[in-house]
Amino acid sequence: MQLNSTEIAELxxxxxxxxxxxxxxxxxxxxxxxxDGIIRIHGLADVM
Known part of the structure; x- marks a missing residue:
């Protein structure tokens, strides 16, 4: 089976x-x- 670019695009x-x-x-x-590339965040208990 051979596909042309139009068929591939439609798929x-x-x-x-x-x-x-x-x-x-x-x-x-x-x-x-x-x-300096360090972000302080308040309110995210699951962040490491």
Whole structure:
């Protein structure tokens, strides 16, 4: 079986349309300070 570029593009488009992603917020916090690449955050208990 040989596919041309149009058929491949259509297959990819169908897969993208059927792709289902969900996201959820688990923790929320507040950035308190940013200095020299170090960020201080308040309110995130699970952060290391």
């Amino acid at each position: 990819i488009k169908k897969r993208i349309e059927q792709f289902n992603v969900s996201s959820e917020a688990r923790n929320e916090g507040t950035i308190v300070a940013v200095t």
